[in-house]
Amino acid sequence: MKLCLLPRSLARRTIVFLLVGFAFIQMLGLLVHTVNQMSLERMVDEQEFATRAAIIYRHIALAQPSDRAMVAAREPVPKDDTVSLTLSPPLDGTMRMPLPMAETVRAGIFTYGIPPNLRPRGIMLRVAAHPFRLIVSFGLPDGLFFPMPPPMPDGGPTPDGAPPDMMWPPPAQLLPPLMWLTVTTELHPPAPWRSPGFATAFIVMMLLGGIVITLAVRQLLVPVKTLAAAAELFGRDVVNAKPLPEVGPSEIVTAARAFNTMAARIRRFVEDRTFLLTAIGHDLRTPITRLKLRAEYMDDDEQRAKMLADLDEMEAMVAATLAFGKDITTTEPLARLDLASLLRTIVDETADMDPDHAAALDYQGPQHLPINARPLALKRALSNLITNAMKYGDAARVTLHAPVKGTVRIDIEDEGPGIPSEEMERVFEPFRRLETSRNRETGGSGLGLSIARNIVRAHGGDILLENETKGLRVTVTLPV
Known part of the structure; x- marks a missing residue:
């Protein structure tokens, strides 16, 4: 047996296909959005680090050269940042910073705004892995300019354009040639998909998309259902x-x-x-x-x-033929009728026509059961079935069952010899009579069952034959 995981309904199958495609598109869109968001978050982190590094550099560059180590040690930095003063920038285990990242960091440093007199003598941008770190090294000023509260009486000449509180110290007070301030930060990879917003966005979009897809598919398939219903009605x-x-x-x-x-x-x-x-x-x-x-x-x-x-038999066949043609072309409208009352009426009329066998007629079922049907046509079909049961089966036990799932069932049982299984369908063919009659006396024109089934099927029901231990059971189903 072939296993099929797809639903049998066209509407459900279409909805499943569209939802799967919609989910794939949403995942792809969220993936692109996530990658872009990760790139933006990384750029923001790089710019923030560059700004922090520029602030730290300014604080230390403004300090007395002899106090810079103490200022660097006391500088408040985030837990992922480190500040160090060395004679040379750290190169071991590092590599040159990629150009896009270097441009972002450099822009962040100079956007902060470092005064011209505090400009670093050099900037080195490096990265390190395991874990991933950004490393910015500033070449600190060599002590030629530093703030002093009062002008020293033995100080040298003030350079042109220098502030009044800045002095040019004598050559004896020059600091070592160059010191490097290195600021390092560890960058953690952003994970926006771990945030509740990512899952919430996906769920909300899928729910809204599912609702829209379901409504659209159902609306599109309404004509298909209408066509199927029309074909079913036309076939009946x-x-x-x-x-x-x-x-x-x-x-x-x-x-x-x-x-x-x-x-x-x-x-x-x-x-x-x-x-x-x-x-x-x-x-x-x-x-x-x-x-x-x-x-x-x-x-x-x-x-x-x-x-x-x-000639009488030929005349009966002609009359049956005319009745058959009339039944096919009859356009009797549907009406509300009491099926239980109709069956009791047919049973009583059949008993009146054959008083000697009235005891073999019996009706069992509810007293009232309203349905929509064509009264004259349905009465003719049921009368034919009950008459056949009396004529060929010597009895007619009529049982009307309560509706189940919108369908009512009528059983007509007789006490005759039954019908061979291979002849069950042939008896419904027009002008078809069994080669071996169900009674010694052959009667009818072979149109009764054909007309009855046409009428019942035109109502949306059907007629089924089934042999029992003693007799034949005719089951008629009709929609309520």
Whole structure:
């Protein structure tokens, strides 16, 4: 047995396909958004680090050269940052900072705004791995400019453009050639998908998308369901089936128009065939009547009786043919009727026609059961079934069951010999009679069961035959 995980319904299958595609698109879109957000967050982290490094550099550069180590040690920095003063920038285990990252860090440093007199003598940008770190090394000023509260009397000349509180110290007070301030930070990879917002956004978009997709698919499949219902109704009742409305999108209008055209052609074919059948039956009445009149003048009584019997049988067949054609083309409207009362009426009428076997007729079921049906047609079908049960099975036990899932069931049981299983379907064919009659006396024209099934199926039901231990059971199902 082949396992199919897809739902059988076209609507559900379409919804599943669209939801899977929508989820894939959403995941792809969120992935692109996440990568972009990670890049932006990394850039923001780099700029913030560059600004912090510039602030630290300014604090230390403004300090007395002899106090810079103490200021660096006391500088408040985040837990992932480190500050150190060395004679040379750290190069071991590091590599040159990639150009895009270096441009971001350099822009962050100079955006902060370092005064010209505090400009570093050099900046070195490096990165290290395991863990990933950013390293910025500043070449500190060599002590040529530093703030002093009062001007020293033995100080050197003030350089042009220098503030009044800045002095040019004598050569004896120069500091060592160069000191490097190194600021390091550890960058943690951003993980926006771990935040509640990521999952919330995905769930909300999937819910809203699922609702929109479900409503759209159901709306799109309404014409398909309408077409299926129209085809089902047309298959049950060719004459009374209404045409499909030719409205909606162009594709739906085209399909509805094609269906209506097909239905009209089939209806015309059935009507033509029925008209031909009834016309032949009607035209046969006149010669049959003439033959009966001529038979009355025959001298041989035995031959006259045989001929009249044959003519009576032919006349009965013609009448059945006309009735069959009339039933096919009848357009009786639906009406609300009491099925229980209808069955009791048929049972009583059948008993009146055969008083000797009235005891073999029985009805069991509710007192009232309203349904929508065509009263005259349904009465004819049920009367035919009950009459057949009495004629060929010597009994008719009629049982009306309560509706189950919108369907009512009628059982008609007799006490006859039953029907061979291979003949169950043949008895419903027009003009088809069993080769071996269910009784010694062969009767009927072979149209009764065909007419009954056509009527019941036109109501949306069906007729089934089933042999029991003693007799035949005819089951009629009808929609409520």
